[in-house]
Amino acid sequence: xKIFFWIILSIVGALAFSIIALSRNETINAIWFIVAxxxxxxxxxxxxxxxxxxxxxxxxxxxxxxxxxxNDGKDFIPTxxxxxxxxxxxxxxxxxxxxxxxxxxxxxxxxGTIWILVGAVxxxxxxxxxxxxxxxxxxxxxxxxxxxxxxxxxxGIASQIGTFVIMIILIAVLGLVVVNAMKHSPWATSTxxxxxxxxxxIGFYLRNIRPGRVLEATAIGVLLLLLAVYYGGEIxxxxxxxxxxxxxxxxxxxxxxxxGFCAAVLPVWMLLAPRDYLSTFVKLGTVIFLAISIIIIRxxxxxxxxxxxxxxxxPIFGGSLFPFVFITxxxxxxxxxxxLISSGTTPKLITNEKYIPMIGYGGMLLESFxxxxxIVAACILEPGIYFAINSPPGxxxxxxxxxxxxxNNWGFEVTLEQMNQLAQDVGENSLFARTGGAPSLAVGMAxxxxxxFGQNLLAMWxxxxxxxxxxxxxTTLDAGTRVGRFMLQDILGNYYKPLxxxxxxxxxxxxxxxVVFCWGYFLYIGVIDPNGGVNILWPLFGIAxxxxxxxxxxxxxxxxxxxxxxxxxxxxxxPLCWLLIITTVAAYEKIFSDxxxxxxxxxxxKIQDQISNSTSxxxxxxxxxxxxxLHLNVVIISILVLILWxxxxxxxxxxxxxxxxxxxx
Amino acid sequence: MExxxxxxxxxxxxxxxxxxxQKYIMNNKKCTxxxxxxxxxxxxxxxxxxxxxxx
Numbered sequence: 001x002k003i004f005f006w007i008i009l010s011i012v013g014a015l016a017f018s019i020i021a022l023s024r025n026e027t028i029n030a031i032w033f034i035v036a037x038x039x040x041x042x043x044x045x046x047x048x049x050x051x052x053x054x055x056x057x058x059x060x061x062x063x064x065x066x067x068x069x070x071n072d073g074k075d076f077i078p079t080x081x082x083x084x085x086x087x088x089x090x091x092x093x094x095x096x097x098x099x100x101x102x103x104x105x106x107x108x109x110x111x112g113t114i115w116i117l118v119g120a121v122x123x124x125x126x127x128x129x130x131x132x133x134x135x136x137x138x139x140x141x142x143x144x145x146x147x148x149x150x151x152x153x154x155x156g157i158a159s160q161i162g163t164f165v166i167m168i169i170l171i172a173v174l175g176l177v178v179v180n181a182m183k184h185s186p187w188a189t190s191t192x193x194x195x196x197x198x199x200x201x202i203g204f205y206l207r208n209i210r211p212g213r214v215l216e217a218t219a220i221g222v223l224l225l226l227l228a229v230y231y232g233g234e235i236x237x238x239x240x241x242x243x244x245x246x247x248x249x250x251x252x253x254x255x256x257x258x259x260g261f262c263a264a265v266l267p268v269w270m271l272l273a274p275r276d277y278l279s280t281f282v283k284l285g286t287v288i289f290l291a292i293s294i295i296i297i298r299x300x301x302x303x304x305x306x307x308x309x310x311x312x313x314x315p316i317f318g319g320s321l322f323p324f325v326f327i328t329x330x331x332x333x334x335x336x337x338x339x340l341i342s343s344g345t346t347p348k349l350i351t352n353e354k355y356i357p358m359i360g361y362g363g364m365l366l367e368s369f370x371x372x373x374x375i376v377a378a379c380i381l382e383p384g385i386y387f388a389i390n391s392p393p394g395x396x397x398x399x400x401x402x403x404x405x406x407x408n409n410w411g412f413e414v415t416l417e418q419m420n421q422l423a424q425d426v427g428e429n430s431l432f433a434r435t436g437g438a439p440s441l442a443v444g445m446a447x448x449x450x451x452x453f454g455q456n457l458l459a460m461w462x463x464x465x466x467x468x469x470x471x472x473x474x475t476t477l478d479a480g481t482r483v484g485r486f487m488l489q490d491i492l493g494n495y496y497k498p499l500x501x502x503x504x505x506x507x508x509x510x511x512x513x514x515v516v517f518c519w520g521y522f523l524y525i526g527v528i529d530p531n532g533g534v535n536i537l538w539p540l541f542g543i544a545x546x547x548x549x550x551x552x553x554x555x556x557x558x559x560x561x562x563x564x565x566x567x568x569x570x571x572x573x574x575p576l577c578w579l580l581i582i583t584t585v586a587a588y589e590k591i592f593s594d595x596x597x598x599x600x601x602x603x604x605x606k607i608q609d610q611i612s613n614s615t616s617x618x619x620x621x622x623x624x625x626x627x628x629x630l631h632l633n634v635v636i637i638s639i640l641v642l643i644l645w646x647x648x649x650x651x652x653x654x655x656x657x658x659x660x661x662x663x664x665x
Numbered sequence: 666m667e668x669x670x671x672x673x674x675x676x677x678x679x680x681x682x683x684x685x686x687q688k689y690i691m692n693n694k695k696c697t698x699x700x701x702x703x704x705x706x707x708x709x710x711x712x713x714x715x716x717x718x719x720x
Contacts, residue, residue: 486714
């Protein structure tokens with residue numbers, strides 16, 4: 001009977017996947033994405049995850065986990081498996097699986113979908129589960145500690161540098177996504193701004209009025225957020241109030257920078273923690289809501305399976321299908337950042353090794369499902385509308401007429417009336433050049449929600465979706481700046497002790513300023529870049545994140561070679577080889593490509609030429625800054641790739657060692 | 666049905682950490698313990714001094 005069930009499931013999954021993969025020049029229903037992905041996840045979890053757990057990792061339910069061995073009620077706390085799963089998923093699921101697939105939809109729906117499914121099943125979930133297993137076996141050690149112990153000091157330092165660089169680039173690019181979503185949108189800006197006093201109120205409520213009553217405070221907070229979305233519309237209608245929230249990208253970027261600094265310096269109870277409670281529950285609620293809505297309305301996918309932009313001429317970001325689809329979609333397929341969570345809090349809570357596949361592998365599959373829903377939300381839009389929203393003025397022209405003309409010439413139909421009507425329906429002045437992925441994702445989500453729960457509320461749903469994206473992007477921004485501050489304090493404390501004191505105001509201000517300066521710089525450059533900034537920042541983030549994943553897989557491969565056997569090490573060595581190929585090729589292209597939309601050096605040369613021919617002083621100033629940043633990006637990518645290959649060499653050395661390690665760890 | 670709601674409610678309370686203070690009191694019956702406010706603030710500081718939110 002069981003075999004019959006799995007055979008039927010395999011046939012249904014194969015059928016659904018064939019419909020997705022083989023349909024050309026016709027619309028297909030989004031429900032096939034849900035069916036195909038769920039079938040693939042179930043089969044992968046039942047067979048591949050179980051095989052890895054039994055044969056490669058040799059999970060032993062009789063082994064005591066760190067939470068049982070060191071139960072101190074503080075760091076090591078035995079926790080129910082579903083609660084650990086909830087904590088783990090809330091920690092790994094950020095904005096990445098929503099933004100990446102939305103941007104990658106410029107290649108069509110098919111490449112991104114295949115990578116999300118295959119990458120998660122064979123790479124991301126394997127990484128998360130294996131790192132979690134080895135961290136549990138090594139008493140809850142972090143990725144950096146595991147890398148240092150198993151591969152040497154250099155690997156340990158490499159993972160620390162990788163983490164810090166990702167953090168800086170991640171915060172900058174997420175800041176840019178929020179800025180682009182709020183640019184000249186009083187409704188979106190007022191709603192996002194309102195989340196700050198709401199979070200502070202919840203912070204005081206939880207500290208002074210009803211300490212620790214998180215659920216009731218969150219319920220009040222969510223209600224206030226919904227009111228903020230509603231009254232944002234009223235502000236937008238008021239001529240005197242809307243000017244207060246109508247700003248260009250640069251002003252908003254400085255606002256985000258100042259906010260980030262304050263959030264890092266203020267006590268956690270005041271802003272960061274309450275915002276996190278709100279974002280966690282809004283995130284979980286909205287994702288469930290989106291899945292139900294897609295199942296109810298079963299929307300049609302309008303994006304072609306594959307677009308002409310696989311050749312690298314895409315307007316959203318430059319670069320061909322290989323390797324850039326694999327760099328653009330990191331979270332949702334494989335993300336190195338997850339290895340930090342899998343070797344952070346999770347291994348200290350888990351009570352039995354038999355739960356590792358469910359939490360490590362299952363958690364990643366769920367995140368991958370979120371990415372599938374994001375690609376569905378982006379691809380239900382008419383392609384012409386999708387490109388009109390996401391294309392920067394530098395690619396399609398600065399006027400609406402030019403944009404329409406360019407997009408029509410690409411073969412995607414869209415009219416000025418259509419764009420104006422859509423902007424009016426969602427309560428915006430214009431939807432042209434709203435780069436970064438968030439606005440187009442919000443239009444897609446709002447369309448789904450409106451069809452399922454009320455067409456006349458499209459504007460409300462759009463701004464709800466913007467608030468939903470902004471609220472947890474800002475949580476990542478707050479948390480990232482704060483952790484970056486701690487990392488910098490630890491490093492600087494080695495040279496000047498007072499700077500290493502986490503509770504010193506002097507040290508907090510100095511280190512927070514340094515971290516905010518780092519990501520603020522990239523955010524500023526992203527905002528002034530006429531190509532929208534995302535073209536530069538997102539691939540940089542993708543390369544850094546995949547590099548960290550490759551380091552995590554190096555650690556897992558090394559441990560499998562040492563403590564299991566070389567054959568089983570293939571489960572991590574195969575995705576590792578793939579990551580090495582894509583990160584190295586992507587890095588090479590980002591540095592040396594002759595196409596100025598891809599290669600940093602070619603772009604810098606082009607800018608130098610423009611500077612020589614330019615007569616405007618302001619332009620020259622901006623151009624010089626962008627050129628300097630392009631050279632800086634070359635240095636960053638070169639260092640990342642160099643570090644990665646040094647770590648890989650450590651693993652290769654292990655392959656040829658005759659030394660015998662004990663099999664029991 | 667009531668059972669399912671109770672389970673969901675318990676799950677949410679555990680996920681939000683709302684039950685942690687009760688557990689702390691249960692585990693520290695004999696010694697002097699922190700107030701709920703002190704405990705809440707201490708938990709937050711501990712939670713947010715490391716990476717616990719991803720991309």
